[in-house]
Amino acid sequence: MDLKQDAFPAPRSGEEKSGRLLDVKDLHVEFHTRDGVVKAVNGVNYSVDAGETLAVLGESGSGKSVTAQAIMGILDMPPGKIPQGEILYRGQDMLKMSGEERRKIRGRKIAMIFQDALSSLNPVLSVGYQLGEMFRVHEGLSRKEAKTKAIELMEKVKIPAAKERVNDYPHQFSGGMRQR
Numbered sequence: 001m002d003l004k005q006d007a008f009p010a011p012r013s014g015e016e017k018s019g020r021l022l023d024v025k026d027l028h029v030e031f032h033t034r035d036g037v038v039k040a041v042n043g044v045n046y047s048v049d050a051g052e053t054l055a056v057l058g059e060s061g062s063g064k065s066v067t068a069q070a071i072m073g074i075l076d077m078p079p080g081k082i083p084q085g086e087i088l089y090r091g092q093d094m095l096k097m098s099g100e101e102r103r104k105i106r107g108r109k110i111a112m113i114f115q116d117a118l119s120s121l122n123p124v125l126s127v128g129y130q131l132g133e134m135f136r137v138h139e140g141l142s143r144k145e146a147k148t149k150a151i152e153l154m155e156k157v158k159i160p161a162a163k164e165r166v167n168d169y170p171h172q173f174s175g176g177m178r179q180r
Contacts, residue, residue, distance in 0.1 A: 020090070022048040022071070022110075027085035029063070029070050032078060040066045044085075072112050073102040108138045121170040121178060128154075128166030 029041035041063040048054050056064050069075040071087050073094065087094040089110065094102060121130060131153055132146030141149065147166060154162035157180035159173075170178055 020047060020049055020088075021052075022046075023086070023088040023091075024067075024071065025086040025088070027067065027070060027087065028083050029066050029075065030081050030083060032081060040080075041070070068112055072106060072110065073099075074106075074112075104138070107134045123170055126167045126169055127173060127178075128168075 024044055024046050027041055027044040028039070031038045031040060044063070044067050046054060056067065058064050066075065066080075070080075070082055071094070075082070082095060085095070089105060094105070097105075121127065128147055128150040131150035132141075132143065135141040135146040135149045136143065139146075151162050151166050154166060159165055159177055159180065165173075
């Protein structure tokens with residue numbers, strides 16, 4: 001999960017560039033199945049300050065992805081449920097926010113890069129179109145303006161020939177390029 005501090009537009013007035021970005025407190029996630037309740041995450045706690053990087057390590061099935069999905073607000077509910085805990089982004093409890101409020105944060109302030117980037121990118125849309133979506137949705141930019149921003153992002157992460165590659169599809173990029 002990438003907590004974006006400076007990657008996209010500069011903070012608006014009143015937004016800090018330092019301090020606590022994320023507090024996860026006693027987070028529990030469970031899934032309700034035909035066979036009963038599966039407790040996937042039991043009491044996760046951590047904090048991330050501006051400028052810090054957090055690595056979450058664990059065995060397969062230990063709850064890393066479920067925790068990240070809960071924080072991002074992309075956990076399938078149902079069958080998933082968050083019966084307990086807090087997810088505070090800059091002091092605001094994301095679990096008490098409306099879907100619209102969370103969408104304003106997701107993508108612009110907090111993002112998740114999936115391990116298998118090919119499966120998380122839409123194969124029928126160009127990479128540039130998908131990168132530009134954030135600017136169209138959150139910044140209200142036109143398609144042309146969003147495409148220019150997508151090229152800038154591709155250049156920033158060292159995608160060779162970004163201007164020419166912006167119209168390519170995910171399968172035309174290497175795995176490392178897709179993750180970038």
